[in-house]
Amino acid sequence: MVNYPAGMGRSHTADTEVSSRKTSAGRRGMELENDINRTNEWYLNEDTAVIHKKPTPITIVKVDYPDRSAAKITEAYFKVPSTTDYNGIYKGKYLDFEAKECKTNTSFPIKSIHPHQIKHLDAVTRHGAIAFVIVRFVNLSETFYVIASDMTEYIRTCGRSSIPHDWFMEHGTLIPFSYNKPVDYLKIVDQLYFKENQ
């Protein structure tokens, strides 16, 4: 059974947003990122948590200096990330996660997550982090929170190239949506790690 956060029925997160979640080709893959950035900004302004997206890692090859105040990068390349995209601090704990959109409805392709990122999630988990992966099934309008070690263990042992949607229904938790906090993942963190405070 999928876990619904308190007070959030499936109809709320899944059905009512289908139409508003349709994306143009250009924005594809960016919507989840934008939603998470907006949520993080809200957390920051409320002083609930300090969590940022890391800049995209690039290799800079050539920089022009038309004048000192506006150096212009004229040749650079994207690098394979060695860590996850997001980290920060919440209630004194180190928090670390990766976020991925999934365009198919039946399963999540494992190759979407780099081996470096899996290794990184395992490492921070070993050191005591709250580590997780956010996976959005775009067409289903479902955004899941999955504990990192559950997912990396499955990836290591499943012998498959993708994780079935059913697995997320069983092991994941749907993340509640609100206008100010479109991906309110700290609600799930509270349920999993700070129950005594609620």
Next chain:
Amino acid sequence: MVNYPAGMGRSHTADTEVSSRKTSAGRRGMELENDINRTNEWYLNEDTAVIHKKPTPITIVKVDYPDRSAAKITEAYFKVPSTTDYNGIYKGKYLDFEAKECKTNTSFPIKSIHPHQIKHLDAVTRHGAIAFVIVRFVNLSETFYVIASDMTEYIRTCGRSSIPHDWFMEHGTLIPFSYNKPVDYLKIVDQLYFKENQ
């Protein structure tokens, strides 16, 4: 009095490295970064801590796709960082720091640290982070660990544009150097936060 880590006399860190620390103009400002990256790699390989430098934040304006596998960024600009350069996890704690080289011997210019970074260091401190600033006086071959809140409080109240070298001697701790860990800052973190484990 400056605090020396156990077993490290000043002559070791200060005198013997002067000649080897001379940098060409091209590498200036990068040496501390390289030393910290090497140290972090060592910590990672030992599985002592997971601490990474964040990529340089840039705004990408134009990308060419000569073929799918090697997208080429042809126009991008450096952005003012909104956080510090380094963060990660050590002994279950969130760790966050900024690192700066200083070319003058008498004082550290406060404008080297962006107001956003000061705000960020205060925020993560408030949430329970181990937060600090590493300042290297390049010509003196001295690399100081300074507790972030000590430095940000001084900056807010000093009414000056720079922090005298004497202040670092009084409030900072010299970071020990070794070949494998050129900036072994976790030694200082242990002394300050994990004394019972030593």
